[in-house]
Amino acid sequence: MRVIVMVKATKESEAGIMPSTELMEAMVKFNEELINAGVMLAGEGLHPSSKGKRIAFDGPSRTVIDGPFAETRELVAGFWIWEVKDMAEAVEWAKRCPNPMPGPSELEIRQVFEAADFGDALTPELAEQEERQRQKLAGH
């Protein structure tokens, strides 16, 4: 199964303070372990939210909001995408991660939806619509 592992932002990451060389080295080593175990599919670090944008939806209206954003602890400073056998394996790998921030910090693991997860939500009507899209794409 596929999971996304989010590194939660902190005051330091939001202030744009770059990680120390020591932490970078530890992170490179950890990433190498993930790659060698065939677990890591992708991973990126993110700029602080001051460089980010939000698009707020309300009915037909769209409002663009410039960063930085409040609720630092709820922001994301980086992420990985991992392929693991189960959530327990993801948890064990996450525990092996060096603390990504100078102070207290948090990783959040979320499972990525796969076709089978949709179950009954994929109604026959939706399935049929998809079938029509498929045929349209195939040029019928």
Next chain:
Amino acid sequence: MAATEIHQTIETVFRIEQARLIAGLVRMVRDVNLAEDLAQDALVAALSEWPKTGVPKNPGAWLMAAAKRRAIDGFRRSKMLARKHAEIGRDLEDEGADPVADIEAAMDDDLGDELLGLIFTACHPVLSPEARAALTLRLIGGLTTDEIARAFLTSEATIAQRIVRAKKTLGKAGLTYEVPRGPEREERLASVLEVIYLIFNEGYAATSGEDLIRPALCAEAQRLGRILAGLAPGEPEVFGLLALMEIQASRLNARIAPDGSPVPLTEQNRARWDQLLIRLGLAALERAEALGGAGGRYTLQAALAACHARAKKAEETDWQRIAALYDKLRAVMPSPVVDLNRAVAHSMAFGPEAGLALLSEIEQAGALRDYALLPAAKGDFLFRAGLLVEAGAEFERAAALTRNERERTFLLGRAAACGR
């Protein structure tokens, strides 16, 4: 932490460490069976110790130290080969005051080589491909016998016996358990790649509604491929196979229609292709080609898969390139099925007449006589050439040959569209 919770944690940690642990132990005791037993002993030790002490900081090194200790106890008790005893005894004495730290350092150095050695051993050509697949899934993938049995639609007893026999065969073969070097390496590597692709295809052949462990074999094979790519970064065909698997797996969600029937490649909803896997596949393909492997059998097949992956719409498919790749693939992997696919590619690139010409070569060679896809392709070429009566006859012939009910319905439908 509750008892069941810590047990689950320990078992997960063990699953992560197992392959490296067994690899290190095999190198030490030169016996796959004994190494696996020692690893299990280490798990038992962890299950009794860790609930009291917590999971150690470096669980892999802890497990290795525990297994080594068991190995020495065992040798002492059974007074086995004095030489082996002395060797391991020396190993442990050399470790000094902090064996776990020393093992930790040693594991970092040898780990890659040991794990690669174990993969080569599990995939040794003295074993049948089925035995190699079972042993690889057991030792490297950490699957249980029951899981392997379900994945291969057979009984647990059959798989258990297959693994026991495989270990015996390896024991009798007098192997070094080292990574093969020199001219032997190429042949042994081919055997490893064959096994990984066999595992992948077993998963790919699974249909919806089957035990979920079967499609999971694809992910398992991809993981093995990625591990191997990390261990053998200079081998182009390793990256070729990895690229092939990642790109094929990118279509897993798109290849079955809601009613369960297979959707042909050119008719799949490309929005459902997994772009992350395509990206990984294309990167691996680039690596294979950069390493000088563009002409390898897996790299060529990956390049073919990449042609489809790169096309945003089916009409944008570069059929001329596909036809040229099939011309090359045919040289390194001669097979009538490759020839048939080549004929289809040429028909798409250069028109149905080109396809018909190549098909008649296959027919003249007497190959694929009872293979439904041959008349099915021929029917399609004739249909596109405007020869409806002849096309209809071929579709009917194909329908009579196929054993797949859905396929028969599809072919009879095409025959009907020819006015028959």
